[in-house]
Amino acid sequence: METMMSDQIFRWAGTGFRVSARITGLALIMALPAGQPLSAAGEVADINNNPAANQEWAPPVDGYDWIQLVSDEWLKGEIIAMYNGTLEFDSDELDLLSFDFEDIKQIRTKRHHQVLSDDKETVAGSIFMQGDRILVKGREEIEIDRADVVSIAAGDPKEINYWTAKVTLGLNFRRGNQSQLDYNTRWAIQRRTPRTRYAFDYLGTISRIDDIDTINNHRVTTYFDYFYSRQFFFRPVTFEYFRDSFQNIEHRFTLGSQLGYTIIDTSSTEWDVTIGPGYQVITYGTVQEGEDQTRKTFTASVGTTYDQELTDSIDFSTELRFLMGDKDSGGLNSHWISTFEFELTKKLDFDVSFVWDRVQDPVAYEDGTIPEQDDYRLIFGIGIDL
Numbered sequence: 285m286e287t288m289m290s291d292q293i294f295r296w297a298g299t300g301f302r303v304s305a306r307i308t309g310l311a312l313i314m315a316l317p318a319g320q321p322l323s324a325a326g327e328v329a330d331i332n333n334n335p336a337a338n339q340e341w342a343p344p345v346d347g348y349d350w351i352q353l354v355s356d357e358w359l360k361g362e363i364i365a366m367y368n369g370t371l372e373f374d375s376d377e378l379d380l381l382s383f384d385f386e387d388i389k390q391i392r393t394k395r396h397h398q399v400l401s402d403d404k405e406t407v408a409g410s411i412f413m414q415g416d417r418i419l420v421k422g423r424e425e426i427e428i429d430r431a432d433v434v435s436i437a438a439g440d441p442k443e444i445n446y447w448t449a450k451v452t453l454g455l456n457f458r459r460g461n462q463s464q465l466d467y468n469t470r471w472a473i474q475r476r477t478p479r480t481r482y483a484f485d486y487l488g489t490i491s492r493i494d495d496i497d498t499i500n501n502h503r504v505t506t507y508f509d510y511f512y513s514r515q516f517f518f519r520p521v522t523f524e525y526f527r528d529s530f531q532n533i534e535h536r537f538t539l540g541s542q543l544g545y546t547i548i549d550t551s552s553t554e555w556d557v558t559i560g561p562g563y564q565v566i567t568y569g570t571v572q573e574g575e576d577q578t579r580k581t582f583t584a585s586v587g588t589t590y591d592q593e594l595t596d597s598i599d600f601s602t603e604l605r606f607l608m609g610d611k612d613s614g615g616l617n618s619h620w621i622s623t624f625e626f627e628l629t630k631k632l633d634f635d636v637s638f639v640w641d642r643v644q645d646p647v648a649y650e651d652g653t654i655p656e657q658d659d660y661r662l663i664f665g666i667g668i669d670l
Contacts, residue, residue, distance in 0.1 A: 343392055349373075352390035353383070363397060366436035369550055380630065382596070385433075390414050396422065396439060402432040402514065411436070434514065449473045452635050454665035465492045468663050470637075481509040481517075487621070487639070489661060499661070501528035501641075503619070509544065517544040519558060531655045532647055535567045538607065540585055552593040559586050566613050570650035581609040597627040615644035625667065633667035 341358075343350035349363045351373060361375035366385055373381045391413035398408045399420050409422025418428045439445055449472065456466035468489040475482040484506045491499035507522035519542040526536040540562025548555040562583040571577050587605040594600055602622040609615065623637040639661040646655040 345394060347394050349393040349395060350391070351383075351388055354387050354389050356389070362395070363391070363393060363436065363438060365438060366433075368552075368554060370552075371436070388413070391418075398437040398439070398445075399428060400434045400436075401428050402434055446475050446477050447473070448476070449670040450633075450667055451670065452633075452665040452667040454663055463494050465490070467491075468661075468665060470663075470665070479511055481511070483507055483509075489639075489663070497529070499530065501530070501659075502526070507542075514549060515546045517546070518542075519544055519560065522560075522562070528641070528659070529569055531641070531643055531659065532569045532649055533566065533643075534569045536564065537566075538562055538564045538583065538585075540583065542585065542587075554591045555588070556590075557586075557588045559584075561585075562607070564607075564609055564613060568647050572648055572650060572652060575647075579613045581613040583607050583609045599625040599627075601625070611645050612647075614647065616642075617644070618642040631669050633669070635663075635665050635667045637661075637663040637665075639663060 343358055343360070348360045350358055350360055351363070351371070352358050359373065359375055359378070359381075361373055361378075364372035364374055364380070366372070369385050371383045371385050371388060373383065375381060391411050393411045395410065396408055397411055397420075398406050399411065399418065400406050407420045407422060407426045407428075409420045409426075412419045412421065413430065416430045418430055418433060420426045420428065437445055452470040452472075454466075454468045456464070469486070470488075471484070471486040473484040484504075486502070486504050488502045489499050490497065502525075504525040505523070507519050509517045509519050511517045522538075522540050522542055524536075524538045526538075527533060540560055542558040542560030544556055544558040546554070546556050562585055563580070564583050565578065565580050567578045585605065585607045587603070589601070589603045591599070591601045600623070602620070604620045605618070607617040607619075609617070618641070620640040621637055623635055626634040626636075628634055639659075641659045642657055643655070644657065646657060648654045
């Protein structure tokens with residue numbers, strides 16, 4: 285009897301232990317955070333010690349350019365260019381976008397790009413950028429410090445990639461009691477390489493009432509720059525041709541050399557100054573008796589250009605030049621042009637320009653009439669980026 289009671293007690297105890305163990309195990313499972321994995325021993329896995337669980341997502345190698353913003357968002361598309369601290373990116377879904385280069389966390393490209401560093405060396409290849417380092421994989425792998433990158437351009441080096449051009453045209457035509465034609469145009473062409481810059485600029489204005497000119501002037505400016513660094517450049521050749529019959533200037537040729545310095549060069553602002561000597565030849569329309577119609581003089585020039593991105597769709601640019609010659613050749617000549625560009629589309633702008641030309645000592649016509657010192661013009665036109 286005693287033996288039977290002992291066996292029964294042991295069976296009840298064993299059953300109670302198994303039930304208690306199951307309840308305890310269930311309680312542990314319910315206490316686990318949702319989604320937390322279990323180890324083979326039934327313990328909580330430590331995801332901090334699992335590299336695969338923390339691995340950052342990487343874009344696929346699919347022929348697109350990928351950029352990651354500092355917000356950790358990834359964008360797929362094509363890098364157009366990076367210059368003056370601004371990266372232009374073309375997304376199929378979001379169209380053309382612009383970012384401050386400092387807001388880009390990573391870059392991964394399959395296509396080749398040209399990367400210009402601060403020492404004016406250009407390397408081409410696919411780009412892998414992370415943190416402060418950029419790896420360019422082309423014929424060889426080149427590592428560049430991010431702070432030393434001046435610009436990025438899409439594609440391998442090709443001549444066509446060095447050129448930019450813009451043509452602005454304004455036209456006003458009137459018929460009736462009075463016939464009037466107002467015509468103005470500006471051509472701005474530039475070729476830019478890592479070490480050099482060539483620019484050609486033409487500005488012309490004609491206003492005609494009843495077949496009689498009331499305004500007729502033309503200005504052609506061209507120069508070549510060689511960059512020593514981001515700040516300093518040398519302009520070995522600068523040339524300007526100017527003609528304005530209403531200032532009694534039939535032809536004016538100016539040839540010179542200049543030194544240049546970049547005061548500001550950021551993603552939204554660029555400011556340059558130049559200074560240098562030159563030589564000028566002027567032919568006047570008519571002169572008083574006994575005076576030379578063609579005059580020559582050495583000159584000294586000072587100039588500045590300033591470009592400012594006011595908003596995403598409005599840009600402002602201004603250029604001011606002073607040219608000092610002797611008094612018989614007009615003395616101090618000044619030219620100032622300021623332009624507001626309002627973006628209509630990717631290729632079209634509406635431009636408003638103010639132009640001021642001044643001759644300190646105008647040369648009198650044959651009859652003794654002296655031209656006005658100042659000419660002002662307000663020009664409206666549609667600009668096309670080519």
